[in-house]
Amino acid sequence: KNQVEQSPQSLIILEGKNCTLQCNYTVSPFSNLRWYKQDTGRGPVSLTIMTFSENTKSNGRYTATLDADTKQSSLHITASQLSDSASYICVVSGWAGNNRKLIWGLGTSLAVNP
């Protein structure tokens, strides 16, 4: 069964600290993996997209890693800011028969406190 699991479910950190969010998936065959940031009451905004051959991709203070062998991805946030408070969602693109499918994780809710 195609699944995407994220951990932790929620996280509270102090401003300026680093944190790492995890995403494990069982989607096969795999096409790509994307991390989204979603502010409360708004639509998700894409942070990074990674294909099978990519190990690391950065977007400012956000760095995503992908291990296609273990089917794990992480999102590392450096020097957190209050504006990083949001839900971070991992989504994996795969195939179900002849149809391309997106399998969504439930997200990690991050709170950055002053």
Added chain:
Amino acid sequence: KAGVTQTPRYLIKTRGQQVTLSCSPISGHRSVSWYQQTPGQGLQFLFEYFSETQRNKGNFPGRFSGRQFSNSRSEMNVSTLELGDSALYLCASSRRDRGLVPFFGPGTRLTVL
């Protein structure tokens, strides 16, 4: 390049009513998907339209329907609203040749009283 737009942004209805939500995709995107998001449930896929045809459908009752127009704009309709339909409804557009990677609109917050 303008992003995905959704109207209205907020909506309050009562049980039994019906509602229509609208979505305009990014220019050049012909695939439009709809999602329902409720606290603790994550994004639940409703349906996807491409070239005015429904290509994929999630596990929602027939009260949820949609359509796509020739200009790729899309609408979704929910009939006989229930309290549990209160949610953020998100529209996303994508190019199928780019791996179905979606760009989301701001969403419509529907409250059913």
